[in-house]
Amino acid sequence: MPYPSTILIAVVTDLTCDDKIIRNKQISLTHCDKGAYVMNMANNLNEMIKQSGMSKKVVADEKGQTPETLSRHIHSKISMTLQDVDEYAKILNCKPYEIAYTSAPLPIIGAWKNCPRTGNPKCVVRFSVYPEFFKKGVCVHGNYSDTYAAVIWDLDQNYRGRFFHMNHAVILVDISAIEKCEIDRRSLMCLSYAMTKNGCLIAGVLWPQPHNDKFTMTNMIGVEDQKKQTRTDLDLLWASPIMETKFHRAGDLMNMVDFESPMVAKHHQKILMKQTAARVKEYGDIYSIEPAGKTGDEHQCHESKECDYCEPDAPAPKIVRIKDDATGEVYDVKN
Numbered sequence: 001m002p003y004p005s006t007i008l009i010a011v012v013t014d015l016t017c018d019d020k021i022i023r024n025k026q027i028s029l030t031h032c033d034k035g036a037y038v039m040n041m042a043n044n045l046n047e048m049i050k051q052s053g054m055s056k057k058v059v060a061d062e063k064g065q066t067p068e069t070l071s072r073h074i075h076s077k078i079s080m081t082l083q084d085v086d087e088y089a090k091i092l093n094c095k096p097y098e099i100a101y102t103s104a105p106l107p108i109i110g111a112w113k114n115c116p117r118t119g120n121p122k123c124v125v126r127f128s129v130y131p132e133f134f135k136k137g138v139c140v141h142g143n144y145s146d147t148y149a150a151v152i153w154d155l156d157q158n159y160r161g162r163f164f165h166m167n168h169a170v171i172l173v174d175i176s177a178i179e180k181c182e183i184d185r186r187s188l189m190c191l192s193y194a195m196t197k198n199g200c201l202i203a204g205v206l207w208p209q210p211h212n213d214k215f216t217m218t219n220m221i222g223v224e225d226q227k228k229q230t231r232t233d234l235d236l237l238w239a240s241p242i243m244e245t246k247f248h249r250a251g252d253l254m255n256m257v258d259f260e261s262p263m264v265a266k267h268h269q270k271i272l273m274k275q276t277a278a279r280v281k282e283y284g285d286i287y288s289i290e291p292a293g294k295t296g297d298e299h300q301c302h303e304s305k306e307c308d309y310c311e312p313d314a315p316a317p318k319i320v321r322i323k324d325d326a327t328g329e330v331y332d333v334k335n
Contacts, residue, residue, distance in 0.1 A: 042141070044102050045088060046074045052092045062091045097139045097257050105137025106144060106172065107261035109271050110151040110193070110201050112222060114159055115289035121155060121163055121222040122287045123201045125272055137259030138170055140246065146263065147176040148243065151193060151203075152256075161224055171203075172244040178267050183215075186241040191219075194239035198282045199273025204229070206239055215239075225288055237270060 049059055060070040072078040073088075080088075080100075089096040097105060110125050111133050127134040138150045151171040155164065173193050177184040183206075187194070192206045194217070204220035215234045223229050264271065273279060283289070 042076060042102050043074070043080065043100055045080075045099050048088075048092050048094050048099050049074075052094070054092070059088075059091055063087055095257070097255060100255075101139045101141060103140070103142060103144045104146065105139045105257055105259040106148050106150040107259060107264045108133050108136045108138060108152055108256070109149045109173070109175065109264060112151070112153040112155060112163075112166070114156045115287070118289050119156075119159065119161070120224050120287055120289050121159075121161065122283070122289045123151070123203065123222055125199075125201050126275065127272065135258060135260045136256050137261065139255045139257055140170065140172075144172070145174065145176075146261075147174055149173050149175045149261070149264065151201075163222060163224075166221075166247075168247070170246045171242055172246070173240045174243050175238075175240045175263070177238045177240050178270050179263070181238050181270060183236060183239045184241055187239040191221075191242045192239050193242065194234070195237045195270070195273070196282060197235045197237050198276065199279040200283045200286060201271075202231075202234075202286060203242070209233070220286070222287060228286070228288070231286065 049056060052059075056070055057067055060067045063070065069078070073080050073084065082096075085096045085100050088099050092099070110123050111130060112121050113124050113130065114120065115122050124130050124133075133152075138152065140150075149172075151173060153163075153166045153169045153171075155167040157167075159167070171193075174184070174186075177187075178195075183194075184192075187206050188208060190205065191203070193201060193203045194206060194215070195201055202217060202220060203222065204217040207216040207218065209216055209232070212233075214232075215236055216230065216232045217234055218230045220229045220231060
C-alpha cells in the first residue's frame with residue numbers, strides 16, 4: 001500500500017475557566033488509494049476489546065490480520081478505515097461509534113432549521129415536528145463531560161442569509177444548569193443558549209438586568225432582522241454557556257447516531273416544551289417565522305405510544321366514523 005498523504009491537520013484549543021484546563025486536540029486526515037478517508041487519532045478499540053472478554057489474538061484472527069496490526073490500530077500508529085471500524089464492531093458486538101470515539105455521543109437538544117414559509121432560521125427543540133433529531137446524538141472526537149449536549153445547524157443549501165456560514169456547524173453546550181433550572185454563571189456576558197419560560201430556545205450574549213431578575217440578550221443568533229437582535233426583559237427557565245463550536249462537520253469527524261442521553265431523558269420536559277399560544281407568539285416574534293405544530297399538541301415529549309412522529313415507520317392511523325344505531329350518536333375512531 002502506498003504511503004498515505006496527509007491532507008488536513010486541524011488543531012482545536014478548548015479552554016475552560018473553572019478548572020483552568022487547556023486541551024489541544026490534533027486531528028490528522030489521510031487519504032488512501034481506495035478513496036476512503038481515515039483518521040489518525042485516539043480511539044476506544046482497546047476498551048471495547050476488554051469489555052467483550054475476547055483476547056486480542058482472537059480478535060486479530062477474526063479480523064484476518066496479525067496481532068501487530070491490531071496493536072497499531074489500538075495505539076493509532078496506523079489509521080483505521082471506516083471499513084475497519086465496522087468490522088471490529090461486528091466482531092466485538094458493539095456499535096461502530098463505540099470504537100471510533102473515546103466519549104459517548106453528545107445528545108442533540110436543538111437544531112437550526114429554515115422556516116418553510118419565510119425561509120428564516122429557527123432553533124427547533126420540539127422533535128415531534130422534526131423526528132430526524134429525536135433520540136439522536138453527535139459523535140465528536142475528544143473527552144467531554146456527560147453534561148455536554150449539541151445544537152446543530154442544518155439549514156437549506158439554498159439559504160444565503162446572515163447565518164449561512166454556520167450551516168453544518170455543531171455547537172457544544174454544557175447543560176448542567178438544566179437539572180436545577182438555573183442560570184449558569186458562566187453564561188453571563190458570554191455567548192449562551194437559554195430557554196425562555198414560554199419554551200423558546202434562544203442564543204446570544206446574555207446580560208443580567210440590574211433592576212429586576214430578568215435578562216437582556218444581545219447579538220441574538222439566528223435573528224435576521226438586526227433591529228430585533230437585542231431583546232430585553234427575558235424571563236428564563238435556564239441558561240447554559242457555549243463551550244465550543246465545530247464548523248463544517250464532516251462524516252469522518254462528526255457522525256449523528258441513535259442515542260438517548262439519561263440526563264436529557266430525565267429532564268426532557270425542561271427542553272421539549274409544550275406548544276402554547278404564548279410560545280407561538282414569542283417564537284414567531286423572535287425569529288420572524290411561523291412556528292410548526294398545533295397549539296395544545298401533547299406529544300412533543302414523545303411519551304405517547306401512538307405518536308406517528310415517534311414511530312415514523314408506522315402507518316398513519318385511519319379515522320373511521322361510526323354511528324351508534326341505539327342512540328344515534330356519531331363517533332370518530334382510530335382504526
